[in-house]
Amino acid sequence: MECKYIQSQLSSFLDNTIKFSAPIKEHLETCLRCQEELASIKRTIEFTSSIEEILPPVDFLSMVYDEIKKKAMPALPKHNLSLTKRYIIYIILLVSAGLLLAKMFLFKENVSPVISVGKNSQTSPVSTSLANSVPLVIMSKISLTPPRLEEKILLSSPTSKIGLITNPVPMESDIMVFPEQKDISTALPTDITTGIFPAQIPLKPRARVLKLVIDDEVIEKKELEEENTNKQLPFYNHYELGDFIVKLSNYDEVCTAQLRDVVLVYELAKYENHEELEEKRDSIKDIIRDIVSGHTAQEVKQTEKLKKELRERINLLLNEGKILQIGFKLMVE
Amino acid sequence: MSEENVEVAPLAMDLVQLWRDGETERFDEIVVKYQKLLCSIAYLLLRRDYQQSCQIACEAFAYAYHNPYKFHDEHSLKIFLCQTLLTMAKERLKQNDAHKEELLQELLEGYKPDKAVMHWAAEDILAEKERLQEYILDNLETLLFDQMVVIILKDIFMLPFEEISEVMKLPLKTIPLRLHRARIGLRDKIKDVIYSGM
Numbered sequence: 001m002e003c004k005y006i007q008s009q010l011s012s013f014l015d016n017t018i019k020f021s022a023p024i025k026e027h028l029e030t031c032l033r034c035q036e037e038l039a040s041i042k043r044t045i046e047f048t049s050s051i052e053e054i055l056p057p058v059d060f061l062s063m064v065y066d067e068i069k070k071k072a073m074p075a076l077p078k079h080n081l082s083l084t085k086r087y088i089i090y091i092i093l094l095v096s097a098g099l100l101l102a103k104m105f106l107f108k109e110n111v112s113p114v115i116s117v118g119k120n121s122q123t124s125p126v127s128t129s130l131a132n133s134v135p136l137v138i139m140s141k142i143s144l145t146p147p148r149l150e151e152k153i154l155l156s157s158p159t160s161k162i163g164l165i166t167n168p169v170p171m172e173s174d175i176m177v178f179p180e181q182k183d184i185s186t187a188l189p190t191d192i193t194t195g196i197f198p199a200q201i202p203l204k205p206r207a208r209v210l211k212l213v214i215d216d217e218v219i220e221k222k223e224l225e226e227e228n229t230n231k232q233l234p235f236y237n238h239y240e241l242g243d244f245i246v247k248l249s250n251y252d253e254v255c256t257a258q259l260r261d262v263v264l265v266y267e268l269a270k271y272e273n274h275e276e277l278e279e280k281r282d283s284i285k286d287i288i289r290d291i292v293s294g295h296t297a298q299e300v301k302q303t304e305k306l307k308k309e310l311r312e313r314i315n316l317l318l319n320e321g322k323i324l325q326i327g328f329k330l331m332v333e
Numbered sequence: 334m335s336e337e338n339v340e341v342a343p344l345a346m347d348l349v350q351l352w353r354d355g356e357t358e359r360f361d362e363i364v365v366k367y368q369k370l371l372c373s374i375a376y377l378l379l380r381r382d383y384q385q386s387c388q389i390a391c392e393a394f395a396y397a398y399h400n401p402y403k404f405h406d407e408h409s410l411k412i413f414l415c416q417t418l419l420t421m422a423k424e425r426l427k428q429n430d431a432h433k434e435e436l437l438q439e440l441l442e443g444y445k446p447d448k449a450v451m452h453w454a455a456e457d458i459l460a461e462k463e464r465l466q467e468y469i470l471d472n473l474e475t476l477l478f479d480q481m482v483v484i485i486l487k488d489i490f491m492l493p494f495e496e497i498s499e500v501m502k503l504p505l506k507t508i509p510l511r512l513h514r515a516r517i518g519l520r521d522k523i524k525d526v527i528y529s530g531m
Binding site: 008010011012041043045047048049052054056061064067068253 | 395489519
C-alpha cells in the first residue's frame with residue numbers, strides 16, 4: 001500500500017467522510033510516517049478548532065438598521081407594496097406625464113422634433129417645410145461653453161454645405177457617425193444603432209432650431225449673433241468592433257452584458273494611420289471584455305463612466321493616435 | 334412512558350418564512366441568530382479587523398434585507414449571507430491591499446495605534462492561549478483566500494461540506510480535497526508548534 005495515497009485520504013478519514021478498509025488500518029498501525037502525518041493533521045485541526053468566535057458589538061442590530069436605511073431601496077418585493085403607496089406612485093407618474101405634455105404644447109413653436117432630408121438648396125427662414133427640401137447636416141451650435149465631444153461628432157460632417165444650429169443638441173444616445181464619402185446623396189449621417197441612412201434626421205423634441213446655414217450663408221433668428229461658420233470643421237470616422245457578450249461579476253446571480261455595435265470614433269486629421277486599430281483589434285477586444293467583466297450590472301449601467309474607462313485604457317494601447325469616443329448599445333440581463 | 338407525559342415539541346417555524354409573511358420583527362431574530370457567525374467569519378477573513386468585520390457583516394444583513402426574494406428559508410438565507418460576506422470580504426481585502434502602501438507611509442510618519450489597540454496587544458502577550466491563537470491566525474492568513482475560507486468554515490465553524498460547497502460555489506467533491514490541501518499548507522506553516530507538542 002502506498003503511503004502517499006493513504007496520506008492524501010487522512011483528512012477525509014478524520015472528517016468521517018470515508019472509512020478505511022482493514023488493510024489500510026493495518027498499514028496505519030505499522031507505518032510510522034503515516035502515523036506521524038495523521039497526528040500532525042489531527043493537531044492542526046485541534047488548533048484551528050480552538051480558535052474562538054468573536055462577539056458582535058452590543059448595538060449590532062441598530063448598526064444593521066442604520067445600514068439598511070443608508071441604502072434607499074424597497075424593503076420588500078414590489079408586489080407587497082400597499083395600495084396607498086401604489087396610488088401615490090401612479091399619481092406622481094400621471095402628474096409628471098401631464099407636465100411633460102403641457103411643456104410640449106406650450107413651447108410648440110420652438111419645437112423641431114424632426115427635420116426631413118431633401119436634395120435642393122433653398123435660403124429662407126427656418127421652418128420644417130424648408131428643411132424638407134434641402135440636404136441638411138447639423139454642423140454647429142451657438143454655445144457659451146465648448147461643445148461636448150458627442151456634440152462635436154454630431155455637429156460635423158464632410159458635407160458641410162448646409163447645416164442647422166440647434167440648442168440644446170441631442171443627447172449622447174443619438175450620436176451619429178458620418179461616412180467619409182463626400183457625395184451629398186450618400187453622405188448623410190448614419191445612425192449607429194441601425195446602420196441605415198435615415199430618411200429623416202431626428203432631433204430631441206426639446207431641440208430648438210436657432211440658425212440655418214446654407215452654402216456658407218447664415219440665416220438666423222434676429223436675437224442671435226452671427227457666428228463664423230466658415231471655419232474648418234474636423235472630420236470623424238469610426239471603426240466597428242462588432243458585438244460583445246460579457247459575463248458580469250455580480251454577487252450571487254449570473255448577469256451578462258451585451259454591447260452591441262461597438263464603434264470607436266476617431267478624428268481623421270489626428271489619426272492618419274488608423275490601420276493601427278485593425279492591427280490591434282484583438283487586444284482592444286480583450287480590453288473591453290476585461291473591463292466590462294470586472295464590473296457589476298449596476299456599474300455597467302453607468303455608461304458614461306464605463307465609456308470613459310474603456311476609452312482611456314484603449315488609448316494607452318494605441319501609439320499612432322487616439323480615439324475620441326466609444327459607442328455601443330447596452331443591454332444587461 | 335404514558336401518553337400523557339409525552340410532550341410534542343412545537344414545530345420550529347422558519348424565521349425567514351415568518352418574516353416574508355409580514356412579521357417584520359422576525360428580521361431582528363434573524364440578525365441575532367446569525368450575527369455571531371457572520372461577524373466571526375468576517376473577523377477571520379479580514380485579518381482580525383474588528384471594526385471592518387462588523388461593518389461588512391452589517392452590509393451583508395442589509396443586502397439580504399433589500400433582496401428577500403433571493404432566499405426562501407433559513408438555510409438558503411445562511412448560504413446567501415455567507416456568500417455575500419465572502420464576496421464583500423474579498424473586495425475589502427483587495428481595497429486594503431491597495432491602501433497598504435499608504436498605511437506604511439502613515440506608520441513611517443509616526444502613526445501610533447490608539448490606546449485600546451495597545452491595551453489589547455498587552456493582554457495578548459500575557460495570555461498564553463491567546464498568543465498561540467494569534468500565531469495560528471497569523472499563519473492562517475498567509476494561506477490562499479480559498480484555503481483560508483475552507484478551513485474557517487469547516488474547522489472553526491463546523492459547517493457541513495454541503496453548505497461549504499454552496500457558499501463557495503464549488504462542486505461538493507472538490508471541497509474535501511481543498512480542505513486537505515489547506516490543512517497541509519497550514520500544518521507546514523505552524524510546524525514548530527505542531528511538532529513541539531508531539
